[in-house]
Amino acid sequence: MSDIQVLTTGEAAKFCGVNFRTVIRWIERGRLKAYKLPGRGDHRIQTQDFVNFLRENQMPVPPELVGANNRILVIEDQPEMAAAIKRTLKRAGYEVEVAKDGFVAGTMLMRHDPALVTLDLKMPGIDGYEVLTFIREHQDHNQVKVLVISAETKEGLSRALSSGADDILAKPFDNSELLSKVTILIGEGQPNLATVV
Numbered sequence: 367m368s369d370i371q372v373l374t375t376g377e378a379a380k381f382c383g384v385n386f387r388t389v390i391r392w393i394e395r396g397r398l399k400a401y402k403l404p405g406r407g408d409h410r411i412q413t414q415d416f417v418n419f420l421r422e423n424q425m426p427v428p429p430e431l432v433g434a435n436n437r438i439l440v441i442e443d444q445p446e447m448a449a450a451i452k453r454t455l456k457r458a459g460y461e462v463e464v465a466k467d468g469f470v471a472g473t474m475l476m477r478h479d480p481a482l483v484t485l486d487l488k489m490p491g492i493d494g495y496e497v498l499t500f501i502r503e504h505q506d507h508n509q510v511k512v513l514v515i516s517a518e519t520k521e522g523l524s525r526a527l528s529s530g531a532d533d534i535l536a537k538p539f540d541n542s543e544l545l546s547k548v549t550i551l552i553g554e555g556q557p558n559l560a561t562v563v
Contacts (some may be wrong), residue, residue, distance in 0.1 A: 371420055371429045373411045377397050381428050414553060421549045427459025434492060439480040441471045441497060443489045451515065454541045455548065468492025475507050487516040487526060497531055502530040511551040515539065
């Protein structure tokens, strides 16, 4: 994550190009997670919660709010599908690279060092299951989150989960569903200080 850990409602409003009262309404309606400062009643928003909110609502994420862990590797052999996934994720502020097959994916995992991989299962040569096994057995990559995006059968998708995928998304899918799953997976492991304060 970025060096900016907490935002005021005014700062959040500036990033969104709205009035700070709009941000307060989002908080009051439960759309944006925040906590109140003791005694003052002013709201503070954890940066990760704000970034998640922007992504869930398909709003651009300011680069200064995104840390080094926003890289995604899309492993997909169909150019149209790869382009659609890349476009959706880039709009949400992620840094995205595409590997057109399992062989290229191995090299790009090393070079790109992604926080998350989207993985098609049906690919020529090295299929998605083999890529998944490689990721989970390779010490340098076994912490990478894996979101399987595939038109596989329910059995095939279940096999992917039991082989180490963190989540699955059946094709065809909705862009908001893709962003929601990616946000949850990349957001995992971030301390939620809002519950502590």
